[in-house]
Amino acid sequence: MTPSEFSSALIAYCGWSRASVTSYGRSQERNDKVGGVKNSQHCLWLAADVVYSPCPEPGVAEARKRASQLGLRLIREDSHDHLQAL
Secondary structure (H helix, E strand, C coil): HHHHHHHHHHHHHHHHHHHEECCCCCCHHHHHHCCCCCCCCHHHHCEEEEEEECCCCCCCCHHHHHHHHCCHHEEEEEHCCCEEEC
């Protein structure tokens, strides 16, 4: 998946789920500063973090299914969902 394809999938996911992007592409320095994992897809513009508004967010099974249909992997974290290219 290219960064452009990821962007399109992210927009589609956010439109479906009423999510807002809180973090997207990052420099390696920024990724290190926020505690991102080594080799983060954020640094390749192939990952984003989202929050949902209005709450509640979609159920995790439903969200993962929709993300997968768009070519995305969803990881539910404590304060947000992380989406990255499959």
